[in-house]
Amino acid sequence: MKRRLLIFICALLISHCLPAQDMDSLSQLLDLPIDKLMEIKIYSASKKEESVFDAPLSSSVVTKDQIKKAGCTSIVEALRLVPGMIVQEQTNGNYDVHVRGVSNVPPNALLVFFANSTTLVMIDNRPVYNYLHGGTFWETLPVDINDVERIEVVIGPCAAMYGPNAVSGVINIITARPEHKGLYAVVNDQYGSYNSIISNASLGYKFNDKVSAWASANFQNRNRTQSNYYDVVTNRYVPIDSVTAIRNAMLTNPDIVSQSYPDPHLAMRKYAVNGFVTYDPKKKVHFELAVGGQHSQVQKEFGTGLTPLTTSLSDTRYVSLRADIYDLSLQVSDNGGTEAPALGQKIWHWDLNTMDAAVEYNIHKVKNLSIRPGISYRVADYNDSRYVNTAIREGLWNGDARSTTTSASLRLEYLMMNSKLRLIASGRLDKFNYPDKLYVPYQLAATYRINERNLLRVSGGTAYRAPLLIDVFTNLDLTGSFPITSPSQQYVFQLRGNKNIRLLSSSMISVGYRHKMDGKIELDMEAFYSMTKDFSDLITESGKIDSAAPISFSGLIDINNLTVRLQRFGGTVSFSYYSGKWQFRPFVTIQQSYLLDYSQYTNSPQSFPSSSNNNNPAVYNINSGMGSRIGNKRAPAYFGGAYINYQHNDKLNVNVNAYFYGAQTQLESKNLSYKDGQRGVENMDPKLVLNAGISYNILKKLNLFANFRNCLDDRSVEFYKGDATALMVFGGFHFEL
Amino acid sequence: MKEYKRKYDQFLYMGQERWLAARRWGRTLLICLCLCVFGSFRQGGDSSEYKLKAVFIYNFTLFVEWDQSVKTEDFTIGVLGNSPIDGPLEEIARAKTCGGRKIVIHHYNSVDELTGSFCHILFIPRTANANVNTILSKVSKGTLTVSEKAGNADRGVAINFVIIDNKLRFESNPRAISSAGLKASSQLLKLAIIVD
Incomplete structure (x- = not known):
């Protein structure tokens, strides 16, 4: 009680002392000559927040400064500082990221479909999500925390503005630029628990106001926080060679462990290099070239039947060119390489190449009207023919899986009532090769600035997910025998994609209010309602059992749309308080969601009788859920965080940040096989992840820091059968020239 | 479902003290936040x-x-x-x-x-x-x-x-x-x- 009273008194004193601290910094500024004033970066996110304040959609920005002070050890972890994000750790450094929780829908799907497939992730406007299943292989991002200037997040369906896949939102990672003329060098190294090594270095030169060139490199090594793997048969965590599926696989392939799990202790090992050149020959003309490559090896949740964890390997390189010439913007990028998200399994190995080209033009204001037309072209080409015997359909697509998107977009913005009322309409025409149909996402938004401190906004729209290669091009024959029960008998599952699949779409309407006071206090509130439909899953269409024949079972499974729809409503509130040495930024999202017309049966009425359809496919099939409405516990009902920073003086900074979420239950396909409420089920308790960071500038350009992640040492898992999380302690230095 | 309920009860029981402590701290933090905000309203200020x-x-x-x-x-x-x-x-x-x-x-x-x-x-x-x-x-x-x-x-x-x-x-x-x-x-x- 005494301690709390002391804190109470301290807070009271702080609240009264803050203006005095402002005065001090103002008097320091008055002592500086004007050319030095021009070198000062504008502290706090006030400018950013100002632009966020006027944004027509639900938007947030997390800056380099906030990321550094919070002690985030990776870009993905930094997303925990953004309102509306669900970020859950699978293994040390590997995360699942969902925007406002369209997660684990449909329930009881294969683990590979757990990934968030509805968010457009970009680096400097270059799409970097994976076209396989629309998810993002975060470890394959070539940039790391040192490269980040800020991360911009837009929540809600906004494909009309940003392009396909911006269904639940957009995450755009903006990279940093040299800040002053001459030599530029940044080194950030830290070492922590579980042999976690995170090294970042950038070196460059800003020749003059026109030309800059720099290179960056990053390396991460992280060990797992446990050594065992989940075995679904025994429902226990066991050594890798004791997992039942591994033991069965060893009967036909004794090297399966060394091939698929070469480093059981390793959670992540990755390195990447990037090179950047910018050229600004004249005012309003800007060219930017970025090239790079990365290698990564992680153990994360991908799920292929052996254990939920797989070893994922990736080697990719990219080149990106951006040009802004007066009102014309042009961006061309290419990304290629190889990926094996489930090492040792032929199905999951391919070469990939993606190319994006986009042109936009800003037509000067016609009175109060701004017009921005654009066109874009995208090719995603995945090919596995180098790694499999295509004749027997060993691979996922057995040849080329090539998706093309041709788009035209138009954005109109109209200012009324002395610029107080802003109306925005965006539309887009997306033409894919498959499904061969024209899609028209759209977005309408309005903001009304009541006065300089208060703004109301409303937006609504519909967005479509990009066609997923796994949905469209899967062309695989799964063959095998029943090694224990009847080794002589074979089975064949034909897995086929669907070129006429309906693309997942989401419609949302949101209403928001923003308030700011004297640059110190900001409040952002939003309420939303959304409906998402046309989910897809593997559907058993038909099957034949003939126990006398050598192939005792042959079945057809395709990827098709489901009847289930996801209805969600809720709200997000974030509050910011900046003053002198203090920054507070708590935020929370509360949501309620329902599954409409959900059927747990993933077979067509024409399928064969089996235990999974109660031996009556005509009654228990994909249409059986019509008319139903059930509460969805797949996403937490509340989640959020807080960022609290205290900058004592130029040298010492202390930060506490928290991330929390409510209970949720994830259901994997094994839930329907075992039906015991344990296997295939992960009940996750409410969790609070508390982090802290302290840093001290021992020299003007050299900073020493210590980070504590998960200070409460809460070891509960955050994702389906993932590793137990642990208290992590990091120490390191940051040098900036 | 029973297992879920059991785990949930166990969590509630085992985490009760921690949860109560967290609530106390949360309340203190909220009061501090309000005081700081009050301070800013009282004094006004600039970015x-x-x-x-x-x-x-x-x-x-x-x-x-x-x-x-x-x-x-x-x-x-x-x-x-x-x-x-x-x-x-x-x-x-x-x-x-x-x-x-x-x-x-x-x-x-x-x-x-x-x-x-x-x-x-x-x-x-x-x-x-x-x-x-x-x-x-x-x-x-x-x-x-x-x-x-x-x-x-x-x-x-x-x-x-x-x-x-x-x-x-x-x-x-x-x-x-x-x-x-x-x-x-x-x-x-x-x-x-x-x-x-």
């Missing part, structure tokens, strides 16, 4: 951006020559409408002088109040409720106009703040400065982005 802008404006007084024929006892800085720059300017006025003259901050609630009133510097916030041309038509000769909206230097404002790479820069329109009867030092113009 670092406007602190910097205010210091820039003070620096302009060192690099601009006003017509000596305009005899005023105090050095007046006018602000049109409400702006977060008020606080920092007031602080500077208390702490500094301009050529030995006391600095006075004058607030203009509307454009009409500019007519017949003189100030050495007029700050036009981006939220000003009037067209910049209307404002300029009402400003007396001898006033250095300073604004913070893109394109204002082109429209005839003497100095316009812009933010480039998170740093504060200023555009300067030499023609607007000279037509106001002012002289800006070459040192200042060297640092400015010149707009013709």
Whole structure:
């Protein structure tokens, strides 16, 4: 009680002392000559927040400064500082990221479909999500925390503005630029628990106001926080060679462990290099070239039947060119390489190449009207023919899986009532090769600035997910025998994609209010309602059992749309308080969601009788859920965080940040096989992840820091059968020239 | 389902004390937050951006020559409408002088109040409720106009703040400065982005 009273008194004193601290910094500024004033970066996110304040959609920005002070050890972890994000750790450094929780829908799907497939992730406007299943292989991002200037997040369906896949939102990672003329060098190294090594270095030169060139490199090594793997048969965590599926696989392939799990202790090992050149020959003309490559090896949740964890390997390189010439913007990028998200399994190995080209033009204001037309072209080409015997359909697509998107977009913005009322309409025409149909996402938004401190906004729209290669091009024959029960008998599952699949779409309407006071206090509130439909899953269409024949079972499974729809409503509130040495930024999202017309049966009425359809496919099939409405516990009902920073003086900074979420239950396909409420089920308790960071500038350009992640040492898992999380302690230095 | 219930009960039981402690801390934190917020409401304040802008404006007084024929006892800085720059300017006025003259901050609630009133510097916030041309038509000769909206230097404002790479820069329109009867030092113009 005494301690709390002391804190109470301290807070009271702080609240009264803050203006005095402002005065001090103002008097320091008055002592500086004007050319030095021009070198000062504008502290706090006030400018950013100002632009966020006027944004027509639900938007947030997390800056380099906030990321550094919070002690985030990776870009993905930094997303925990953004309102509306669900970020859950699978293994040390590997995360699942969902925007406002369209997660684990449909329930009881294969683990590979757990990934968030509805968010457009970009680096400097270059799409970097994976076209396989629309998810993002975060470890394959070539940039790391040192490269980040800020991360911009837009929540809600906004494909009309940003392009396909911006269904639940957009995450755009903006990279940093040299800040002053001459030599530029940044080194950030830290070492922590579980042999976690995170090294970042950038070196460059800003020749003059026109030309800059720099290179960056990053390396991460992280060990797992446990050594065992989940075995679904025994429902226990066991050594890798004791997992039942591994033991069965060893009967036909004794090297399966060394091939698929070469480093059981390793959670992540990755390195990447990037090179950047910018050229600004004249005012309003800007060219930017970025090239790079990365290698990564992680153990994360991908799920292929052996254990939920797989070893994922990736080697990719990219080149990106951006040009802004007066009102014309042009961006061309290419990304290629190889990926094996489930090492040792032929199905999951391919070469990939993606190319994006986009042109936009800003037509000067016609009175109060701004017009921005654009066109874009995208090719995603995945090919596995180098790694499999295509004749027997060993691979996922057995040849080329090539998706093309041709788009035209138009954005109109109209200012009324002395610029107080802003109306925005965006539309887009997306033409894919498959499904061969024209899609028209759209977005309408309005903001009304009541006065300089208060703004109301409303937006609504519909967005479509990009066609997923796994949905469209899967062309695989799964063959095998029943090694224990009847080794002589074979089975064949034909897995086929669907070129006429309906693309997942989401419609949302949101209403928001923003308030700011004297640059110190900001409040952002939003309420939303959304409906998402046309989910897809593997559907058993038909099957034949003939126990006398050598192939005792042959079945057809395709990827098709489901009847289930996801209805969600809720709200997000974030509050910011900046003053002198203090920054507070708590935020929370509360949501309620329902599954409409959900059927747990993933077979067509024409399928064969089996235990999974109660031996009556005509009654228990994909249409059986019509008319139903059930509460969805797949996403937490509340989640959020807080960022609290205290900058004592130029040298010492202390930060506490928290991330929390409510209970949720994830259901994997094994839930329907075992039906015991344990296997295939992960009940996750409410969790609070508390982090802290302290840093001290021992020299003007050299900073020493210590980070504590998960200070409460809460070891509960955050994702389906993932590793137990642990208290992590990091120490390191940051040098900036 | 039973297992889920059991685990949940176990969690509730085992975590009860921790949860209660977290609630107590949460409540304390909330009270502290409210106090700090209350403090800010009580005192008002400015963001670092406007602190910097205010210091820039003070620096302009060192690099601009006003017509000596305009005899005023105090050095007046006018602000049109409400702006977060008020606080920092007031602080500077208390702490500094301009050529030995006391600095006075004058607030203009509307454009009409500019007519017949003189100030050495007029700050036009981006939220000003009037067209910049209307404002300029009402400003007396001898006033250095300073604004913070893109394109204002082109429209005839003497100095316009812009933010480039998170740093504060200023555009300067030499023609607007000279037509106001002012002289800006070459040192200042060297640092400015010149707009013709």
